[in-house]
Amino acid sequence: MIYREAGQFRTTYAADQRIFPILQDRVGMVLLLAAAFVVVPLTASEYALSALLIPMLVLALAALGLNILTGYAGQFSLGTAAFMSVGAFAAYNLQLRLPWIPLLVIFVLAGLIAAGVGMVFGLPSLRIKGFYLAVATLAAQFFVDWLFTKVGWFSNYSSSGVITAQPMAIAGVPIETPVRRYLLVLSIVALMALVVKNFSRTRTGRSWMAVRDMDVAAEVIGIPILRTKLLAFGFSSFYCGVAGALWAFAYLGTVEPQAFDLQRSFQILFMVIIGGLGTVMGAFLGAAFITLFPLFLNWLFHAVLRGGEVRAGLLSQLELLCFGALIIVFLIVEPHGFARLWQITKEKLRLWPFPH
Amino acid sequence: MRTTKRWWWSGAVSALVLVWAAPARAEGEQFMPVPSYRVGPYAAGGTSLYGGFIDYMNLINMRDGGINGVKLTWEECETEYKPDRGVECYERLKAKGPTGASMFHPYSTGISYALISKVGHDKIPLVTIAHGRTDAADGRYFPYVFPLITHYWSLNTDIIRYIGEREGGMAKLKGKKIVHLHHGSAYGKEPNVVFQKQAEKYGYEAKIIEVPAPGSEQQAQWLEIRQFKPDWVIVTGWGVMNPAALKNAVRVGFPMDHIVGNFWTGSEEDVEPVGTAAKGYISAALNPPGKESKVIQEIERVVYGAGKGNMVDKKRVGSIYYNRGVLTGIVSVEAIRVAQGKFGKKPLTGEQIRWGLENLNLDPARIAAIGATGFIQPLKVTCADHEGGGAVKFQQWDGTKWKIISDWVQADKELVRPLIEESAAKYAKENNITQRDCAKEST
Numbered sequence: 001m002i003y004r005e006a007g008q009f010r011t012t013y014a015a016d017q018r019i020f021p022i023l024q025d026r027v028g029m030v031l032l033l034a035a036a037f038v039v040v041p042l043t044a045s046e047y048a049l050s051a052l053l054i055p056m057l058v059l060a061l062a063a064l065g066l067n068i069l070t071g072y073a074g075q076f077s078l079g080t081a082a083f084m085s086v087g088a089f090a091a092y093n094l095q096l097r098l099p100w101i102p103l104l105v106i107f108v109l110a111g112l113i114a115a116g117v118g119m120v121f122g123l124p125s126l127r128i129k130g131f132y133l134a135v136a137t138l139a140a141q142f143f144v145d146w147l148f149t150k151v152g153w154f155s156n157y158s159s160s161g162v163i164t165a166q167p168m169a170i171a172g173v174p175i176e177t178p179v180r181r182y183l184l185v186l187s188i189v190a191l192m193a194l195v196v197k198n199f200s201r202t203r204t205g206r207s208w209m210a211v212r213d214m215d216v217a218a219e220v221i222g223i224p225i226l227r228t229k230l231l232a233f234g235f236s237s238f239y240c241g242v243a244g245a246l247w248a249f250a251y252l253g254t255v256e257p258q259a260f261d262l263q264r265s266f267q268i269l270f271m272v273i274i275g276g277l278g279t280v281m282g283a284f285l286g287a288a289f290i291t292l293f294p295l296f297l298n299w300l301f302h303a304v305l306r307g308g309e310v311r312a313g314l315l316s317q318l319e320l321l322c323f324g325a326l327i328i329v330f331l332i333v334e335p336h337g338f339a340r341l342w343q344i345t346k347e348k349l350r351l352w353p354f355p356h
Numbered sequence: 357m358r359t360t361k362r363w364w365w366s367g368a369v370s371a372l373v374l375v376w377a378a379p380a381r382a383e384g385e386q387f388m389p390v391p392s393y394r395v396g397p398y399a400a401g402g403t404s405l406y407g408g409f410i411d412y413m414n415l416i417n418m419r420d421g422g423i424n425g426v427k428l429t430w431e432e433c434e435t436e437y438k439p440d441r442g443v444e445c446y447e448r449l450k451a452k453g454p455t456g457a458s459m460f461h462p463y464s465t466g467i468s469y470a471l472i473s474k475v476g477h478d479k480i481p482l483v484t485i486a487h488g489r490t491d492a493a494d495g496r497y498f499p500y501v502f503p504l505i506t507h508y509w510s511l512n513t514d515i516i517r518y519i520g521e522r523e524g525g526m527a528k529l530k531g532k533k534i535v536h537l538h539h540g541s542a543y544g545k546e547p548n549v550v551f552q553k554q555a556e557k558y559g560y561e562a563k564i565i566e567v568p569a570p571g572s573e574q575q576a577q578w579l580e581i582r583q584f585k586p587d588w589v590i591v592t593g594w595g596v597m598n599p600a601a602l603k604n605a606v607r608v609g610f611p612m613d614h615i616v617g618n619f620w621t622g623s624e625e626d627v628e629p630v631g632t633a634a635k636g637y638i639s640a641a642l643n644p645p646g647k648e649s650k651v652i653q654e655i656e657r658v659v660y661g662a663g664k665g666n667m668v669d670k671k672r673v674g675s676i677y678y679n680r681g682v683l684t685g686i687v688s689v690e691a692i693r694v695a696q697g698k699f700g701k702k703p704l705t706g707e708q709i710r711w712g713l714e715n716l717n718l719d720p721a722r723i724a725a726i727g728a729t730g731f732i733q734p735l736k737v738t739c740a741d742h743e744g745g746g747a748v749k750f751q752q753w754d755g756t757k758w759k760i761i762s763d764w765v766q767a768d769k770e771l772v773r774p775l776i777e778e779s780a781a782k783y784a785k786e787n788n789i790t791q792r793d794c795a796k797e798s799t
Contacts, residue, residue, distance in 0.1 A: 051447035055440060096786065149540060149566070156786070159490065159549045159779060160542035162469050166787060176477075252439055254469040256542045258569055259439055295444060298434060311668060312432040313394035313403060319434065320395060 003349040019197055036186055041179045049178040050251075052292060057182075057189045058246045060287035063271040064189075064196055064280065065239025070269070071278035072200055073232035074212025075125050076133050079118070079140030080240050080268045085260035086144060087114040087241025088248035089154050092163045092255070096156060103170050103249075107188070111241040117144070118237020125229050129215075141262055148257040162256040165249040181250045188246065192239060197280050199235075208232050209278075274330060276339025285338035289330075294323050386423065386692060386703045387453020388413060388430040391445045391462055396436045397570055398464075398595045400625045401677050405463055406432070407666040408681020409688075411673075412651075414659045414666070416689055423692050424701040429453060435467060442467030443474075450478055455703040458692060459483045459713070461684055465543040468501075473787075475500040480706035481713050485684055486511075486619055486642050490546055494780035495714065495742040496792045502713050502742045504687055505642060505735060508546040508592075508618070509775065510746040510767035515616050515640060516554050518750050518765050519588050530559035535581055537601060538592040540568040547592055547618075550772065557771065571597025578604040591617045598626035602634045612636035612753075619748060623676040627753045635755040640748040643683045643731055645758045647674040650727030651682060676758065683732055690726075691716050714739055714797075733764050739794035746772075 003024050010016045020026045044053065066080050091110035094101060101109070121140040125133050148154045148161070155163050168175040168184070175184055199205050207228045210218035219225050248255040267290060275286020301315045334341050348355070390410060393402035413428045422428060431452060433445035442462055450457045459481040462468045468488035475482040476499065483502045484492070490509045492501035506514075519534070520526040536551045538544035548564055555562035563584055565577050571593060578601075581589060589610065591601050598621050605615055613636035617626070622639025647653060652674055659665050660673070672678050695704050695712025704712075718735040726732075737744040746767035751758045784791065 047447045047451075051444040055444075149545070160465070160469075160546045162466075162489075162542045164469075164473070164783065164787060252443060252470045253473045254439075256439075256466055256469065258466070258541050261569075302431075312390075312392060312434070313399075313668070315432075316395040316434040316436075 003346065003352070005350075017201075033190065036190075037183070041183060044182075046178045049182045052295065054178070054182055054185050054251050055247075056287050056291045057185045058243050058251055059268065059271065059291055060284045061189045061192060061246065062240050062243035062268050063275065063283035063287050064193060065236045065243060066268050067272050067275075067278065067280070067283050068196060068200075068208075068239065069232050069236035070272055071276075071282070072205065072212065073208040073229065073236075075122070075229060075232060076130060077137040077233075077236070078134050078262065078265045078269070079121055079137035079144075081260035081262065081264035082121075082140040082144040083114045083118050083237040083240035084244030084247060084264070085148065085255070085257060086117045086237075087111060087244030088165075088255045088260070089148055089163065090114065090241065091245035091249060092165060093154065093156075095166045103168055103175075107242055107245050110245040111238040114241020114244065115234040115238040118240070119230050119234045122230050122233025122237075125233065126226055138262075141265060145257050145261065160256070162254055163248070164254050165252075168249055175250075185246055185250050188242065192242065193280055193284075196239075200280075204228070204231060212278075270327075274327065274337055276337030279337075279339035281342060282337050282339035285342070289338065293326070294319055297322050384703060385427050385429045385453060386458055387455065388428055388688065389445070389449035389452070389457045389460055390430045390432040391435045391442060391449070391460065391467070392432050393435050393437045393464070395434065396438075398437045401595065401620075401623065402437065402463070404667070404672050404675055404677035405681040405684070407672070408678040409461070409684045410666040410681075411655050411659050411678075412682045412685025412689070414664055415651075415655050416685075418662065418664070419654065419658045423689055424696055426692075426696070426701060426703055428689075435462070435464065437464045437466070439464075439466040439470040443470050446471055446474065450480055453703070455705045456480065457706060458704070458709050459688060459706065461485070461688070463487060465489075465541070465546075469542065472498070472501055478706070479710070481710045483684075483688065483713065485680075485687065487543065491776045491779035491783060493741065493743040494776050495739050496794055497780040497784045497789055498742065499792055500710060502737070504713075504737065504743065505683075505733070505745045506748060506767065507743060508543075509550045509772045510743065510769070511618055511640060511748060512547040512550040512590075513554065513768035513772060514746075514748045514765045515590055515618065516551075516558070517768065518640075518762065519616065520558070521765075523587075526558055532560045532588070533563070533584060533586040534560050535563045535565055535584060535586040535589045536592065537565050537567060537574075537577060537581070537589055539571055539594050539597050540566045541594075543594060543620075544569075544592050549775065551590070553771065553775065554768075567593075567597055567601075569597075570595060572600050574600050574604045578608045578610070581610065582608045587614065589615045591615060591621045593617065593621040593626070597621075598623075599629040602627065602630040602637060606630065606633045613638060616640070616750075622751060622758070624758070625675075625677070627758075632755040634753050637753045638750055638761070639753075639758075641676070641751045641758070641760065642748055643676070643679045644749060644751070644760050645674060645676045645679060649679075649729075649731040651686070651731060652679065654727060655682065679731070686726055686728060686732060687716070687718075687735070690718060690722070713737060714742070716744065739792070739797045 005022045008023055020029055062084055069075050069077050087110045090113040091106050094106045094109055124136040128136055155161050175181055207223040210223055211228050271286030271290045274289055276282025297319045301318055390406055392406035417427050433449055435442040435445050457480050461483050465487050468484045471482050481500050481502055483504055485504045486506055488503050490507045492498040493503050520529050552562055565580055567574050567577055593601055615637055617639035619640045619642040627634040667673055691712040692709055694715055695709045699708045714737055716737045720734055723729055723732055733745045733747045735744040747764035749760050749764055750762040752761045
């Protein structure tokens, strides 16, 4: 009833090419952004901001990065955490050694360095495909970890190999409070999500999808495979690199090389798969599910079974059990992920309340 | 399908309501967060550590009616030993109770690193007994971080001193070969600085070999050790790495009584999988194992007698990690007691308890009163020195249990302290922290 595009005519190409062609979607998006930028900082507790929303947004950015590579360009990668790690260490070293560079430029440079590393490790993708490529990208994971542990220069010869992110400031304004850190992360993530959404509809974006669907056919119609694949690796690693820098600077405040281990790569891969491959929405839904749901279960069990009657160890086990079971349930109910569920909901909503 | 969906929704909504409708806590209680890890690869350690900690708090509540009448309350939060979950737990628990969290015991070097910049802002002491960031022992730069009792650098000097004693004097170390086999993590790397510094001082040949985390694969490393033919191997291990190290030592035929583990490499869980083959293996001990101490007997009598014990596996009461949890409880409770002496017998804030920690002075008389003689070393914390003790005992595995084989071996503070001050000053410079003047602190 409320979600129906009847009567909305597109009379120009510009109107037809909008990201949200339907008025209700536009209004919804504006409301969502307004809520995220205004209502949340005003109302959310420090806990919600710094323990839930900031890590969720940062991981959503990393998932977005992997989604470019896996969802749009069809290249499997298990090096996501390694590229995040490169971003984090690059940002730390830039800030340490060239402190006059503005913070936002440092994030961009860190992303570019990660992009460079990503392109190097993307080279095998020209020869190998699918799961074999995933195994090849594992090299990035182990190499980066080894490099940062072995070469003391990267961690400024810290005795433990752990780096501590410097305090942040933009144009003299210190970014210390959770609200400011949240707004910084949110702005960066929102902007970069918009870029992906648009980029996926350009010539390059379409050639990524062509390569994903069938690379031989793509080559036949004149898409340069080398450039397309490497660009996807570079773009994806740029996002991961910025996410890594934000993880270090805006969330944890410290980075040890082990924070970006293979588990983190898998975690982000699961976000993309559960959220929905090749969608921007999916990255956010997947990140929300993977990061927030275990915590929600944890609260739930503590709230329902509180008072020490049930042992804490059992609660922790239950949390893992339920989470695992739910992943299986969701993948059976909707193998295409949350983004597809969202799409189905929208289709149903068009017919509501009179489905035929 | 429809009804199932409806069921799902109502379930989720009622869960949310329950989360927010959690009952408020009573006034007049001191809240203690318990960031435990009871699942994952390090669960064996976490279950006993936090079990002992909770049992001691229970003992204080049940036997004494709290600390000077102020009862302790606590809430557990699962960290899985991971920094991000640890930060979530910290944020969740920091404002609970009438006065907020008393102090935070992460027992994970990764988590403690991630919290260092946050605790100063929130004014909650971060107590990292025998783990965490070593240079935080310089309280002038880290007012809210307390690597109490000992840390990895002091520990390394303890171990070298012990090896020196076994060789017949520190001068005999010259020309000896010592390997440091360590876990490939922040924790494992931490002692390397001091290990090398001491090699310069005593003239032993140092070799550092890293085992990639989690450490279950060590064949290559032990082959390297065999080629190097060291006189001693020091192991800085954790969790699954420890039994793997001992098994590989057996395989290459390295004598067990020339392997010295640190205090995270010397629990029952570490040697039991190797069994009698590990006989003779030596490790540092922050606290002795067993139930000989009066405090452990009291816990068994009062807490387990009433069926309120936290350990599911009661055989683990008196294990190394369990006793370390009790040790944590003793230090925490005593610090609160000291703070109550200044601020009054009521629930205190983290800021007030920080004062208690900084002025903690556990002398032998007080330790005897707690019933922990020989269980905990005398401890005197000051504004500048947030470590306090620095000594460890050494223990040897006899095939079935650990046996203490030394008295408290003191750390080489003249060597360690300048390194700490230098490293802390470097950290302060990177992060624009100014030094606190300890002479001006009120006592």
